[in-house]
Amino acid sequence: MGRKLxxxxxxxxxxxxWTKPGMQTFELEETPGMNVFxxxxxxxxxxxxxxLFDFVCRTALCGSxxxxxxxxxxxGCKTFTxxxxxxxxxxxxxxxxLIGDLSVDTGTWFRLLALRxxxxxxxxxxxxxxxxxERMDNETALKIFEADRxxxxxxxxxxxxxxxxxxxxxxxxGINRLARFLLDPRDERSEAQHYEVLGSEDGIFGCMGxxxxxxxxxxxxxxxxxxxxxxxxxxxAGLAWGGKEDGSRNRKTK
Amino acid sequence: MVRAKALDQNPRTDMYLELTGFTSGILLVGFLWVHAFFVVxxxxxxxxxxxxxxxxxxxxxxxxxxxxxxxxxxxxIGSVARRIPTGxxxxxxxxxxxxxxxxxxxxxxxxxxxxxxxxxVLAAIHIWVVLIDWPIEAVKSARRVQxxxxxxxxxxxxxxEYHSGVGIYRQFVKWAKIRRRSLGLAVGAAIAFILAxxxxxxxxxxxxxxxx
Ligand code: SF4
Ligand code: SF4
Numbered sequence: 001m002g003r004k005l006x007x008x009x010x011x012x013x014x015x016x017x018w019t020k021p022g023m024q025t026f027e028l029e030e031t032p033g034m035n036v037f038x039x040x041x042x043x044x045x046x047x048x049x050x051x052l053f054d055f056v057c058r059t060a061l062c063g064s065x066x067x068x069x070x071x072x073x074x075x076g077c078k079t080f081t082x083x084x085x086x087x088x089x090x091x092x093x094x095x096x097x098l099i100g101d102l103s104v105d106t107g108t109w110f111r112l113l114a115l116r117x118x119x120x121x122x123x124x125x126x127x128x129x130x131x132x133x134e135r136m137d138n139e140t141a142l143k144i145f146e147a148d149r150x151x152x153x154x155x156x157x158x159x160x161x162x163x164x165x166x167x168x169x170x171x172x173x174g175i176n177r178l179a180r181f182l183l184d185p186r187d188e189r190s191e192a193q194h195y196e197v198l199g200s201e202d203g204i205f206g207c208m209g210x211x212x213x214x215x216x217x218x219x220x221x222x223x224x225x226x227x228x229x230x231x232x233x234x235x236x237a238g239l240a241w242g243g244k245e246d247g248s249r250n251r252k253t254k
Numbered sequence: 255m256v257r258a259k260a261l262d263q264n265p266r267t268d269m270y271l272e273l274t275g276f277t278s279g280i281l282l283v284g285f286l287w288v289h290a291f292f293v294v295x296x297x298x299x300x301x302x303x304x305x306x307x308x309x310x311x312x313x314x315x316x317x318x319x320x321x322x323x324x325x326x327x328x329x330x331i332g333s334v335a336r337r338i339p340t341g342x343x344x345x346x347x348x349x350x351x352x353x354x355x356x357x358x359x360x361x362x363x364x365x366x367x368x369x370x371x372x373x374x375v376l377a378a379i380h381i382w383v384v385l386i387d388w389p390i391e392a393v394k395s396a397r398r399v400q401x402x403x404x405x406x407x408x409x410x411x412x413x414x415e416y417h418s419g420v421g422i423y424r425q426f427v428k429w430a431k432i433r434r435r436s437l438g439l440a441v442g443a444a445i446a447f448i449l450a451x452x453x454x455x456x457x458x459x460x461x462x463x464x465x466x
Binding site: 071199200225239 | 424425427428429
């Protein structure tokens, strides 16, 4: 027989007309290989079908099951109950819009982030499906991929004290995302254009090096190295910048 | 999350502030070390201490030093103040985030605010009492430490070393590529060393104060 697990879960469903948030306690028996996803699914099936939580891939790839597990931002699917104490508290990720119970909307946040930072490949070359893709050396490709492994789960955002006090700060996920374009030789933006997006208190100079992001990233992204890289590169860009010709805030997308 | 920024803001301001905070912090830590090595000369006797202090004063090194440190401190405060959470709600959220995750580095920074403000007050008092008792002499300092200020100096020492240790650690985390664990150990060792030097100096001053 498995352990008896006690889960204290945050409950609040504004769209169902709830007026007050609160905690609800559920008990269930632990089964071998159980993760928080399985535990929550069992609770929903056996105890309360109204419990809201997000899961899609169950393999730490979709980034939808970020939540606070005993206070730490974690992925539900990647957190096994055997690594948890007998009593566990679950909260939705803070900072993001609450949909209900453990379900939050990280999508809007990340979409706004991408829109306001221009987080896509800026190139003047038209896409032609008839010609072969450009080649890239393996080392660069691997470096870019390292940043691209981010699944936009929002754990690093929830874990960053700076985002909690300055909501325009783009956080580690944002900086890491832009680092990917700094590394990409196909991106035609100039250093000054990158600087416009990154070189401020809302970009890299807002980061205080608290490492809440890195210590809580479920994909173990090398966030500290990415932040340091962007910081050094943007400082160099800022120091070298003439300031005039790119001083306008109109980003040229070419 | 989206808010229009003033169009005329110099885009390089935040970078300069970052660099100023970094440089002034490093310089202030450097000053603390030099200061420690000057004060600790009292271990070798009051006359060594006095010779050094007289020498520094004769060439106006002390006066210039104090003025410089004051300016650097102003630059430091000016550039890091933007990071201080404003208002009760912001402070509460920083402590909450640190608390909910039980995250050492975030706690470390939250305490930076507290220790920074403490240093501001305590160092001002320290400089004031030194200045009104000019020039710096071993016996005067010893009497001060022995009479009323021992606890005061112990507290100032601890907050100053804590603040500089965490500050240096964070700057290296932000800019360099050293493993955080080794970095933490190295900074810890350096702080322990300089603490020991300072404690030795305080102890020597206290004893000197007892004799006189
Ligand atoms: S960097 Fe890590 S913690 Fe942050 S959103 Fe990406 S995968 Fe999640
Ligand atoms: S290092 Fe700290 S301040 Fe910077 S993004 Fe990560 S958690 Fe936020």
